[in-house]
Amino acid sequence: MNERERSERASRAGRIAAGLTADGVRGVAVTWVDNAGLTRVKAVPTAMLGRAAAWGVGASPAFDVFVVDDSMTASRLVGGPGGDLRLLPDLDRLVGLAAQPGWAWAPADRVTQDDEAYPACQRGFAARMVEAARARGLTFRMAFEVEWFVGPDRAGGGEPDARPPDDDTVPACRGPAYGMTRLVELSDYAAHILSALGQQDVAVEQFHPEYAPGQFEVSVAAADPVSAADDAVLVRQTIQAVSRRHGLRASFAPVVVAGQVGNGGHLHLSAWDGPRNLFAGGSGPYGLTGRGESMLAGLLDALPALSAVGSPSVASYLRLLPSRWAGAYACWGRENREAALRFITGTIGSESSAANAELKSFDLSANPYLVVGAVIAVGLAGVDARRQLPPEVTGDPARKPAAELDSLGVRRLPQSLPEAISHLEGSDDLRAAMGDALFESFLAVRRAEVGLFADRTPEEIAAATRWRF
Numbered sequence: 001m002n003e004r005e006r007s008e009r010a011s012r013a014g015r016i017a018a019g020l021t022a023d024g025v026r027g028v029a030v031t032w033v034d035n036a037g038l039t040r041v042k043a044v045p046t047a048m049l050g051r052a053a054a055w056g057v058g059a060s061p062a063f064d065v066f067v068v069d070d071s072m073t074a075s076r077l078v079g080g081p082g083g084d085l086r087l088l089p090d091l092d093r094l095v096g097l098a099a100q101p102g103w104a105w106a107p108a109d110r111v112t113q114d115d116e117a118y119p120a121c122q123r124g125f126a127a128r129m130v131e132a133a134r135a136r137g138l139t140f141r142m143a144f145e146v147e148w149f150v151g152p153d154r155a156g157g158g159e160p161d162a163r164p165p166d167d168d169t170v171p172a173c174r175g176p177a178y179g180m181t182r183l184v185e186l187s188d189y190a191a192h193i194l195s196a197l198g199q200q201d202v203a204v205e206q207f208h209p210e211y212a213p214g215q216f217e218v219s220v221a222a223a224d225p226v227s228a229a230d231d232a233v234l235v236r237q238t239i240q241a242v243s244r245r246h247g248l249r250a251s252f253a254p255v256v257v258a259g260q261v262g263n264g265g266h267l268h269l270s271a272w273d274g275p276r277n278l279f280a281g282g283s284g285p286y287g288l289t290g291r292g293e294s295m296l297a298g299l300l301d302a303l304p305a306l307s308a309v310g311s312p313s314v315a316s317y318l319r320l321l322p323s324r325w326a327g328a329y330a331c332w333g334r335e336n337r338e339a340a341l342r343f344i345t346g347t348i349g350s351e352s353s354a355a356n357a358e359l360k361s362f363d364l365s366a367n368p369y370l371v372v373g374a375v376i377a378v379g380l381a382g383v384d385a386r387r388q389l390p391p392e393v394t395g396d397p398a399r400k401p402a403a404e405l406d407s408l409g410v411r412r413l414p415q416s417l418p419e420a421i422s423h424l425e426g427s428d429d430l431r432a433a434m435g436d437a438l439f440e441s442f443l444a445v446r447r448a449e450v451g452l453f454a455d456r457t458p459e460e461i462a463a464a465t466r467w468r469f
């Protein structure tokens with residue numbers, strides 16, 4: 001940032017701060033998401049926003065080796081007590097928080113004290129991949145689906161309840177899967193979530209009770225990839241805040257109860273050449289264009305390595321099981337909810353705007369910035385290599401005989417974090433795209449989490465991660 005840019009940012013932030021102060025906003029939460037998938041924050045008083053926008057807010061690079069339980073690991077290029085970084089709030093995304101009166105929020109880009117892009121910044125990685133796509137004339141539209149479990153917030157008092165106080169897996173509503181009863185039981189809560197997201201300019205497209213006990217889902221409109229990742233952060237912190245205000249608690253963990261259907265964090269994506277959706281109007285399967293097909297083939301091929309990014313926690317593998325619509329098989333199919341790559345053509349007549357792909361195997365323990373960046377990286381690699389899709393899979397692969405799966409070339413995705421890690425370690429595309437500092441620190445955190453949960457039972461793993469995400 002040169003001196004002119006710095007002073008422009010300071011004065012723009014000053015104007016924003018004056019408006020926020022007039023609206024009663026006292027502090028701005030500046031967040032980033034670490035390699036454990038946890039959103040971390042440094043906040044500044046609203047009056048300090050100008051300085052924060054010009055000079056950034058200090059934060060240690062050690063956060064990049066924080067593990068899910070807040071212990072620290074180490075990596076070759078990142079970690080240790082030394083050094084400092086600056087968090088630069090993105091003023092374009094700054095918004096007042098509807099369910100946290102007195103607060104505004106902005107996602108951070110991280111730069112070094114020498115004013116250079118910090119190579120291990122996850123949001124910076126996502127932006128670099130958007131740029132790499134743009135250099136090929138391509139843009140992406142993406143959206144994360146957010147699923148969560150609602151339980152009573154016993155620590156905060158919560159609603160009076162006859163259930164055992166030590167069981168935090170009892171849902172706050174009793175209605176059936178997708179049941180209107182749940183929406184009646186938690187009517188004010190659900191309406192509050194919609195109004196808070198609306199006030200924050202998050203374009204909600206759908207809200208519904210999900211399959212697992214006490215589970216709900218919000219889906220939002222597609223946006224550019226960095227905004228989609230920002231939305232995933234904002235939607236979750238809004239749901240957390242609304243939950244607290246209703247004496248409730250939200251869990252976005254991959255599984256809340258081991259053995260039950262978990263929380264997904266599916267990613268929808270489409271790729272565009274100017275106004276043209278590469279997933280529609282072509283001569284490939286279901287109207288895919290050549291580049292659209294190659295992109296999906298690149299994604300499919302890289303799914304085992306992507307699992308370490310999109311299903312990154314030990315608990316992820318308690319969720320990623322067949323016949324739960326979690327996408328446990330590395331295959332694709334039109335509207336197939338058991339395929340990790342579900343292709344969606346849209347209703348007849350809407351294909352050119354609606355066609356998209358859904359990566360179902362991902363969950364919300366993933367860092368959304370790493371997810372969008374990694375997906376773009378392997379998608380572009382697929383285009384460059386002119387890959388072609390294998391045959392599609394219809395129906396539940398888990399119900400097909402092994403010989404049929406073999407003949408289709410369909411395999412399960414990794415069934416444990418160590419398995420996913422070994423695929424990521426072997427991905428030259430992802431190492432090159434992420435750069436050594438990010439790639440190695442991310443892997444170090446993954447390995448530390450394997451160590452953390454070694455010899456722990458599924459129930460212990462679920463309990464240890466239930467309220468971390």
Ligand code: GLU
Pocket residue numbers: 147210211261262263264265319324325326327337360
């Ligand atoms: N809860 C399921 C999961 O873990 C997803 C259900 C759905 O298809 O939306 O991914």
Ligand code: MG
Pocket residue numbers: 145147210217264
């Ligand atoms: Mg769902």
